[in-house]
Amino acid sequence: MFCFKHYIYFMFALVDCNNFYASCERVFNPSLQHKPIVILSNNDGCIISRSDEAKELGIPMGAPIFKYRKLLNTHNVQILSSNYSLYGDMSSRVMSILKQFTPDIQVYSIDESFLKLDGFENYDLTNYGVIIKDRILKWTGIPTCVGIAPTKALSKVANKIARKYPVETNGVYVIDSEIKITNALKWTKIKDIWGIGSKLSNRLSMKGCKNAYDFTQLPESWVKSNMSVVESRLQRDLLGIPTLNLEVQKSKKSIATTRTFEKPLFDIESIKERISTFSFVSGEKLRRQKSHCHMIIILLRSNSFREDLKQHYATKAISLPYPTNSSLVLSNYAIKAIESVFKKGIAYKKAGIILTGLVPSNNYQLNIFDWENSNHQPLMNAIDKINYKFSNKIKLANQDLKKTWKMKQDYLSPNYTTNLQDIIKVK
C-alpha cells in the first residue's frame, strides 16, 4: 500500500517544544533547572504541564492538585500558576525562528509546528533537524525535539521516538524507509496514536489491536464504517501515503470564553455579571479578527464532580437577527439566554459563551427588518482603543466595575518578556 515515490517530493517535520510551559519558566528562573516542576490550570485547579522530573514521580497530566499535594510536598516539587503572557510570547519567538527554515509552516499549537520540507531531496534531514533544534535552544532557551517523515502522522510518531530516546537520537529522528515505518508503527501503542483518544483506543484494543501497525492492517472499509473518515485518513497517513495536508492559517470558526468559578454561585445576578464580562471579552476577540457572528451559545453548569449535589447542565443557542460584533448586543442576548436556563437552588460552578457562525466584518448579509444601532461600531472601536492603551479601563454597565472576583493564581511568575516592570534586572 505504501509508495515511496512520495519521498521524492516532500517530507514533514514536526517540531515540538519539550514540556513547554515548564521550559519557559526555567528560561527566566534557572534555579528551576533539574527540579521537578508542575504548572497549574486557571484557578490553580489541575496540573497541566510537568517537567520530566515531575513525570518520573508519577504525577499524571490533568490531575487535580489537591489529590497530589502530599506527593508534591514530599518531593519538594516546584508549583507554578500558568502564565500565558509569558508562554504566548515565547511561543511566537520559537515560531518566528521556525519560519526561517521553510515558508510552508503550520503552527499547530502553542508549542508545536509542522514544517513541509519541499525540495530537500539532497539535504541530510537529520542534520537539518539538529540545526533547527540547536538554533531554537540557543536563541530562546527552549529545548525541542524534531520528527521527520513522509506524512504528518508519521512525523508525530518520529517526534515521539526522538523524545523517548534523546541520547540515541540527539532529539531528532527521521523515518525514511519502509522498515523504519513498520518498526515505528509496531513501537507505537494504540493509545499513543495521534487522533486516537481513549474511547477509540478501547474499541481498537477490543478488536485486538495492540499497536499502530495493527491499526493500519485493519480493512479500510471496516474503519470507515465502524469509525469514521477521520480514522480512515489517519490510517493512510500512518502507512506513509500523504493524506493530511499542511493547513494554512485561517480565521477562527468559533470563539469561546468559559471559566470555572473559584466558589460555587447560587444567585443569578453574579452569573449574569460573569456572562456579561465573557461577552465583552469575546466581542473583543471577534473584533480583533475582524469578524461578526450569527450565533451565541451560552453554557452553565454545576460541579459534575460533586455527585452529592443536585446537578444541572444547560446550553442554549441563540440565532441573532443580524450578524454583530458589538459587545453590547452580545451581552444582552447572552444574559437573556442565562435567564431562560437558570434554576434556583443549584450551585453553579462554570459558565461561558461560544460565538459561532463567524463571517468577515466587511462581507456579511444584512437583514431588512433588524439591524444594529449604527452607534455601536464607532463606540466599540473607541472602547478597544482605550482598553488597549490603558489596559481594560472601560467595561459594560452590567460588569462588576470593582471586579471583586479574581482568578486564583497563587504561584504566578513575573511576565518577564511582556511587562516592563517584570524585566529581569542585572546587578
Next chain:
DNA sequence: TCTGGGGTCCTAGGGCGA
C-alpha cells in the same frame, strides 16, 4: 474543600425546498 480552557472536525437527525 479544592477537578482548565479553547479550539476543530465529524455524524446523526430533522426541516425544508426542488
Next chain:
DNA sequence: TCTGTCGCCCTAGGACCC
C-alpha cells in the same frame, strides 16, 4: 394538489487535540 425522494443546511453532541 398530493406524495415521495433527494440533497442541502442547521444543530446538538461527541471525540479528539494541546
